[in-house]
Amino acid sequence: MSDAAAHEFQFSSAEHRRETAISGIWLFLATEALFFGPIFLSWIYARFADPNAFDAGGRQTELTIGVTNTALLIASSFAYSVGLAFMEFGSRRGMVLWLLVAWALGAAFIGLKFGVEWRMDLAKGLFPGANFSVHGPSRNGAQLFFAFYFFSTALHGLHLLVGLALLAWIIFQARRFTAERHSPVRVVGLYWTFIDVIWLILFPLIYLIGRAS
Amino acid sequence: MTHSAAQVSYLEDGHTLRSWLLTTDHKRIAILYFVAITFFFFAGGFAAFLMRYNLLSPHGLLGSAETYNRLFSMHGILMVWFFLVPAVPVTLGNFLIPLMLGARDLAFPRLNLLSWYLFMAAGFVALYAVVAGGVDTGWTFYTPLTSLYSKGHVVAAIVAIFIAGFSSIATGLNFIVSIHKLRAPGMTWYKMPVFLWSLYATSVILVLATPVLAMTLLLLAFERIFGIGVFDPAIGGDPLLFQHLFWFYSHPAVYVMILPGFGVISEIVPAFSRKELFGYKFVVWASIAIAVIGFLVWGHHMFVAGTSLFSAIVFSLLSYMVAVPSAIKVFNWIGTMHKGYIHFDSPMLYAIGFIGLFTTGGLTGLFVAALAADVHLTQTYFVVAHFHYVMVGGMVSAYFAGLHFWWPKITGRLYPEMWGRAGAITIFVGFNLTFFPQFVLGYLGMPRRYFAYPQQFEALNLLSSAGALVLALGYLLPLGYLTWSLLYGERASANPWGATGLEWTTPSPPPTENFAVTPIVTQAPYQYEQPEAASHE
Numbered sequence: 081m082s083d084a085a086a087h088e089f090q091f092s093s094a095e096h097r098r099e100t101a102i103s104g105i106w107l108f109l110a111t112e113a114l115f116f117g118p119i120f121l122s123w124i125y126a127r128f129a130d131p132n133a134f135d136a137g138g139r140q141t142e143l144t145i146g147v148t149n150t151a152l153l154i155a156s157s158f159a160y161s162v163g164l165a166f167m168e169f170g171s172r173r174g175m176v177l178w179l180l181v182a183w184a185l186g187a188a189f190i191g192l193k194f195g196v197e198w199r200m201d202l203a204k205g206l207f208p209g210a211n212f213s214v215h216g217p218s219r220n221g222a223q224l225f226f227a228f229y230f231f232s233t234a235l236h237g238l239h240l241l242v243g244l245a246l247l248a249w250i251i252f253q254a255r256r257f258t259a260e261r262h263s264p265v266r267v268v269g270l271y272w273t274f275i276d277v278i279w280l281i282l283f284p285l286i287y288l289i290g291r292a293s
Numbered sequence: 294m295t296h297s298a299a300q301v302s303y304l305e306d307g308h309t310l311r312s313w314l315l316t317t318d319h320k321r322i323a324i325l326y327f328v329a330i331t332f333f334f335f336a337g338g339f340a341a342f343l344m345r346y347n348l349l350s351p352h353g354l355l356g357s358a359e360t361y362n363r364l365f366s367m368h369g370i371l372m373v374w375f376f377l378v379p380a381v382p383v384t385l386g387n388f389l390i391p392l393m394l395g396a397r398d399l400a401f402p403r404l405n406l407l408s409w410y411l412f413m414a415a416g417f418v419a420l421y422a423v424v425a426g427g428v429d430t431g432w433t434f435y436t437p438l439t440s441l442y443s444k445g446h447v448v449a450a451i452v453a454i455f456i457a458g459f460s461s462i463a464t465g466l467n468f469i470v471s472i473h474k475l476r477a478p479g480m481t482w483y484k485m486p487v488f489l490w491s492l493y494a495t496s497v498i499l500v501l502a503t504p505v506l507a508m509t510l511l512l513l514a515f516e517r518i519f520g521i522g523v524f525d526p527a528i529g530g531d532p533l534l535f536q537h538l539f540w541f542y543s544h545p546a547v548y549v550m551i552l553p554g555f556g557v558i559s560e561i562v563p564a565f566s567r568k569e570l571f572g573y574k575f576v577v578w579a580s581i582a583i584a585v586i587g588f589l590v591w592g593h594h595m596f597v598a599g600t601s602l603f604s605a606i607v608f609s610l611l612s613y614m615v616a617v618p619s620a621i622k623v624f625n626w627i628g629t630m631h632k633g634y635i636h637f638d639s640p641m642l643y644a645i646g647f648i649g650l651f652t653t654g655g656l657t658g659l660f661v662a663a664l665a666a667d668v669h670l671t672q673t674y675f676v677v678a679h680f681h682y683v684m685v686g687g688m689v690s691a692y693f694a695g696l697h698f699w700w701p702k703i704t705g706r707l708y709p710e711m712w713g714r715a716g717a718i719t720i721f722v723g724f725n726l727t728f729f730p731q732f733v734l735g736y737l738g739m740p741r742r743y744f745a746y747p748q749q750f751e752a753l754n755l756l757s758s759a760g761a762l763v764l765a766l767g768y769l770l771p772l773g774y775l776t777w778s779l780l781y782g783e784r785a786s787a788n789p790w791g792a793t794g795l796e797w798t799t800p801s802p803p804p805t806e807n808f809a810v811t812p813i814v815t816q817a818p819y820q821y822e823q824p825e826a827a828s829h830e
Contacts, residue, residue: 089806090398090475100400100474107466107500118538122512122523129529192546208521208528218526227523227530231515275504 096101096265099267105267108173117277119235123228123285131293133221136214138290140206140222141229145197146287151280156185157273160247164269170259176251183247190240193233201226229286236278240243243272300804302705317402318805323388323703325409328382329416330376331772333476337371338768339362339402345727345761346759347753353744362745363428363445369432370450371423374457375416377684378546381553383412383464385695386492388703390468392796392803393486395477395812400470408463422449431742436524439503449516451510456502458510463547465499468492473576477795481812483577484645485572486794486818490558496582498545498552500553509535517739528672536598540591548587549603550684552580553650554691555622558644562626563819564792567643568631570819572625579618581624586615605664612662619655623648634824638790639713646721650686653677653740657732672742673734678728683738686724692722693771700775701789705802706782712774720767726760793820 091097099162166174205213207230208223246268251280257265301672303320306312313321344364347355359404389406391398399405410419423427425445428445430438439447474494516522524535555576563570570576592600592608600608626648635641658681661667670676701707730753735741739750746754788797795812796803 086400087404090396090402091401092811094473104470105403105465105471107469109499111462111466111504115508118508118512118541122534125534126523127529134527147450153302158764159462161490162379201809210518223521224523224530227515227519227521231512231523235511 094261099260101263101267102270105270110276112278114148116232116235116281119228119232119247123232125223126228127289129224130221133218133250134225135221135224135290135293136218137206137222137229140201140212140214140226142197142200142206145192145288147282149192149197150287152189152192153183153276153279154180154257157276159185159220160269160272164265167257167262167265168259172254172257175257176254177267179247179251183244183251186240186244186247186272190237192245193235198230198233201229213232225290232282233286236275236282239275239278243275246271254276272275298381298799300806302802302810303805304705304802305543305804313485315406317398317406319387319391319399319402319405320703320803320805322405322409323384323386326379326383326387326412327408329413330380333371333375333394333416334380335772336766336767337368337376339544340368340371342761342765344368344763345742345758347403348746351746351748351751351754355744359429359625362431362742363427364626365742366428366431366445367491368424370419370428372684373432373550375412375419377550377688378461378575379412379457379464380550380688380692381557382468382492382495382549383408383696384555385457385692385699386553387497388746389699389796390471390489390492391475392702392799392807393489393794394471395473395480395808395814396471396475396797397807399467400474401467404463405467408460408467411456411460411463415453415455415460415758418451418456422453425449425642427731433539434510434513434535435539436513436516436532437526440513440522440524441515441520451514451517455510456508457508460501461503465496465503467520471502472496476752477814481482484495484814484817486556486558487573487580488553488556491552491559491580494580495549495552497584498549498587502549505538506546509538509542512538529825533595533600534599536595537591540594541588543592545584545587545592547680547683551691552583554647554651554688557691557695557698558626558647559622559638560792560794561644561694562629563594563821564698565636565638566630566792567636567821567823568629568633568819570625571628571631571822572621573817573819575621579621581718582618583615586611586618590615593662593667594729596664597671608666609662613659616655616662620650623652623655633811637714638697639708639717640694640698640790641711641796642714642717642721643690646717647690647694650682650690650721650724654687655680656680669737672740673735674722674731674739676742677741678731678735681728681731684727690720692764693717696771696775699784700778701795702799702801704779704782705785706778707789708778708782709774716767716770716774717732719763719770722768723760724751724762725766726758727764728762730754730757764775769820793818 087094087097091100159178163175163178163182166178205211206226208227212219212223214222250265250268303318313325316322344361347353347361353361425446427573428447428450430443430445430447463555511524516524521528523530524532526532559570559576590608590612593603593612624781659668660675661679697708697713734753736751739746785801787800799807800810
């Protein structure tokens with residue numbers, strides 16, 4: 081739809097359209113929550129079979145990178161919400177600046193996760209299969225852990241990439257938005273923050289539970 | 294209603310291919326879906342027909358158990374994900390939801406078009422999987438057969454279902470938001486037609502259950518591609534976990550298939566009984582109850598798979614509970630017909646067939662929900678007959694009922710009524726002839742999914758295959774006369790059935806923007822008046 085059209089013909093006003101978009105994204109996030117749900121459930125369930133072996137896998141992860149990445153993501157969402165606040169006050173410039181910060185922090189997460197951490201994991205022979213490097217009684221449980229690890233971090237990373245694309249789109253479209261009309265900024269922000277929420281559940285599953293026992 | 298000449302019907306608004314393939318009009322998207330699911334219905338039906346052909350002889354006429362396995366897998370996959378799940382929502386739902394709401398379109402028209410493209414992409418991948426050689430896993434994809442042993446094109450089939458799932462999610466999301474946000478002024482929740490409530494309940498399941506299936510299939514694909522994964526018992530994974538996750542989607546999906554049918558029947562029974570729907574609020578809340586309880590019964594598919602006795606008892610009781618709201622609906626439809634002025638037009642014939650067949654399917658469901666009986670009946674033809682009574686006898690009848698009821702609105706043409714009635718009766722007879730013998734076969738112990746069987750089952754199998762021939766004829770009839778009516782059918786008036794509901798206040802076929810002026814709703818739905826002739830009792 082062009083910028084000139086205040087709203088499509090199924091809506092009674094621009095406000096009506098805005099509310100509808102916000103309802104839509106919340107419902108989408110509910111879908112996403114159930115999309116990731118089976119991983120979390122299976123993960124916790126799988127650990128029950130042989131907790132010691134499963135945790136032996138968990139202890140092979142890179143805690144420092146995990147903590148750094150968690151901080152990066154939370155900071156990125158914070159930057160995004162500051163950007164949104166600027167938009168609400170009508171400052172397009174402020175929004176773009178803070179969204180660039182949010183984008184950079186998100187990109188740093190991706191770089192650290194897949195460029196550094198995954199590379200280290202693979203070098204250590206932690207990908208499940210014949211060449212898996214953990215031997216002895218913990219071998220099977222540790223492999224199960226790393227099957228979950230690679231699967232879920234890849235999927236989370238994919239969501240982050242989509243988020244980065246959306247952020248870039250918002251930044252390039254910034255001139256369309258005003259203090260009154262900027263629901264795409266809000267919609268993308270909800271998605272961007274939701275990816276953090278997923279990470280905040282993955283973080284203890286990956287890095288903490290194995291070390292706690 | 295005023296039919297100003299300025300209003301262009303949605304069918305006349307653009308004749309190019311582009312005006313169809315890039316449309317955001319919910320009515321045109323519904324037509325695009327009609328074409329697609331009709332194709333998949335006949336493709337899946339053809340597979341079933343070959344299966345019944347094979348079972349004419351105790352030794353199997355196809356000569357290969359492997360071929361038979363691939364046929365029933367194809368039949369299940371195409372029928373479940375490419376016909377039954379989408380059927381009513383994406384066609385009648387897409388067409389009617391905005392019209393019934395008094396809205397001009399769904400909340401997210403472009404998302405609606407995207408969902409069609411996703412569906413088509415999924416369909417092509419599924420067809421690729423079939424043409425490349427198919428899968429032999431059944432539609433349930435149980436591990437470790439699927440993940441580690443099967444030789445078929447499992448990944449392609451999974452990708453197809455995964456993409457189709459996102460199409461479902463997009464549709465469900467669009468419907469829920471539209472029903473919340475686009476109701477015409479005055480249309481309170483309790484003034485909504487039951488069809489809308491049913492699709493609302495359906496959409497809740499689509500949005501909350503489909504992602505679980507999507508993730509489960511991704512985990513399965515991971516395991517198949519890398520040869521190691523989370524369901525792999527060799528490293529301490531649990532194949533039963535796959536069954537839990539699969540049925541967490543697939544049992545609610547059964548209600549995705551049947552709830553829209555309930556909605557269709559709830560519109561048709563009052564219209565052809567000239568009476569208000571009996572117990573409107575009960576029907577409405579029964580839909581919601583089915584959507585909620587439907588999430589809590591998945592374990593009844595695993596009574597013999599090694600779950601604990603305690604969980605089996607709980608799931609058995611919950612499965613009994615979900616029968617209650619379904620029964621409430623059946624009683625309400627019968628209550629509506631009681632002392633009504635009943636017209637036996639084709640939609641009503643299908644609807645009455647639906648009530649009988651669905652009730653049979655529902656009651657036999659209680660047999661398999663009972664733990665002890667299930668141990669005997671599970672994996673036999675009894676189960677096959679049970680769910681076909683619900684899915685085909687129930688859902689497909691409801692789909693045809695709705696298709697005939699709204700055909701004049703959708704196409705602007707009337708179909709030949711006598712042919713319509715002949716079709717409805719042929720389908721009813723053919724269906725019972727096909728599937729009733731299967732109850733008996735299952736009770737006598739014939740297992741499902743076998744390509745050959747002992748001599749003693751031959752007579753009943755012959756009966757069933759003969760029924761399939763009648764049923765196939767029954768399905769070809771509407772394909773013939775409905776297509777004929779598109780070209781030669783009489784022009785339909787705005788409201789040929791004299792039915793209530795906002796969709797009947799628009800011209801047939803409706804203009805692109807549906808309503809020139811947003812309607813204001815003041816009445817509850819189903820305000821039918823009984824003709825004097827009916828009050829002689």
